Amino acid sequence: MSVRDKLVIFDTTLRDGEQSPGATMSVSEKIELALLLEQLGVDVIEAGFAIASPGDFLAVTEVSKVIKQTQVCSLARAREKDIDAAVQSLLPASNKRLHTFIATSDIHMQHKLNMSRDEVLDVAVRSVRYARRFVDDVEFSAEDGGRSDPDFLATVIEKVIAAGARTINIPDTVGYCVPHRFGEFIGEIIQKVSNADQAIFSIHCHNDLGLATANSLAAIECGARQVECTINGLGERAGNAALEEIVMAVNTRQDLFPLDTNINPRGLVALSQKVSEVTGFAVQPNKAIVGKNAFAHEAGIHQDGILKHRETYEIMRAEDVGWQGEQIVLGKHSGRNAFLSHMQALGVALDSAEQVEQAFDAFKRRADQGQPLTDQHLLHMVSQLTLSQGQPEAPSPAKTS
Structure with a gap:
């Protein structure tokens, strides 16, 4: 199977999913879920944000010790201190990835970062180069990519690929995008980046308008080959694209998405129920795929x-x-x-x-x-x-x- 025929499933239940208010998981619970995610067949497990807290650092470290096949990932801002913490947390991992990010939208650069475009570009490139000193597989995310100027975003991506990033993630951080336009946007960015063939393009869509899965699928149609998602769509605010929805959409509509995943779909319901049990977040009855009414017929x-x-x-x-x-x-x-x-x-x-x-x-x-x-x-x-x-x-x- 060539990399272009495969859809990489990047699960961030343990990191972004845990950011749901009230969904904090203990280290032992994260380990249990990580082992189930590996059994399910996910390609990458984002185990935590190592610099965020001692508990997150420990969780990434302990997950790294028990996961043997699936790649273990830690998130880090585009700062050396963050990257150092992520590197240390991933030391036990046999297959590791470091995921670094900085915002590229004008609204984030002006109001959150107080940085110019040139400054953001410089920090992005330096952080990827620094991370590559310690980890071969570096992913770069352009936070709020969906609201970024396409020409500037393409420039940043081109430079960080040259600096050694293997995966480029373009998030719809605030769930603002709509499917037809987001798909076109991803395709446009890939076309603009001269060295796009040297990296896998990824998306990470939030569900603020209920469009996370639809936006992800539109982007996949237009060239994205990694999707960042969570079990039950768990995540910040209204959540993320749901892993089970993405996988079954691809499996069911091979006419539109002729791609393979490593996921064993027979494990989806059990893992959904386990995540619900651990977090205390009930799955709504009419939730696609894993809701108790998803296949029920009364009419x-x-x-x-x-x-x-x-x-x-x-x-x-x-x-x-x-x-x-x-x-x-x-x-x-x-x-x-x-x-x-x-x-x-x-x-x-x-x-x-x-x-x-x-x-x-x-x-x-x-x-x-x-x-x-x-x-x-x-x-x-x-x-x-x-x-x-x-x-x-x-x-x-x-x-x-």
Whole structure:
């Protein structure tokens, strides 16, 4: 597989994901999640921001000790002190990356950095050169790249590639961009940079307008070959592009994204649930891919279609991302086909059209009242109907060991 045919998955759950207010993780929790991320198949784990705190430094160091295949990364501002801390934290890593950044948008340079364009360019180049003295794989990020002047951004990128950066990340730091324009912007930058073939172009999109995944995919279409993302879309403010959404969009739409990843999608649900458990951040039921309703069907028309031919209403298989069990949910919108299929799965035989109508009518009445519709309730409901007709009681569900 050539590098141009692969999409590098850079996971920043342990770094940017932890920046969600209230989502702080202990070192042991970071180690546990890092091992699961490696098992999932991510290419790069950004384990922390080493200079940020002693805890972050320790987390990067401890993760570096246990991760054997996946690349471990530490973030650093474009400052020697930051880079030194990142280098020290990564010493135990068998495969390491240093990720340094500085803002390139006019609003950040003027109001946050109080620096001119020439000063930012000089700092960016010097920081990459300095980092390359210690680490072969250096990534450079142009913070707020999505709002940067394209000509200036292209100049910075060209110079830092010449200084030794292997990956160039163009973030939509504040979630401001929209897909069609962001994709065009990434493609335009790649075209402007004369030595673009010497680096992998990456994106890191935030979700302030709910467009992080869409912006990432638009950029991938236009030449980006690394995506920075998090499990469950965790992250600063409204979060980041969700790893599970990116991976399954690429897997499902190979006509648009003919790229490979190393991700084993069957581990997505379990890892999502683990991240939710560790952070205390619940996954919304209708969250794509990993929400409990992501593959659930209650509408009768949808259930009927699924039972007849699965692909009528499903573009992915639930089991392919780690879900198990029946995804058809009985409720007031369910039709006869779904109801009868479920009752048959419970071992209940409704022998006549009259029995079917009576059972289905009783089910609908209960569903309309918002009453529970567990298997036990359904079996009891049908048993009451059959007993009233002088027939044997419906069987109880088989016990499983």
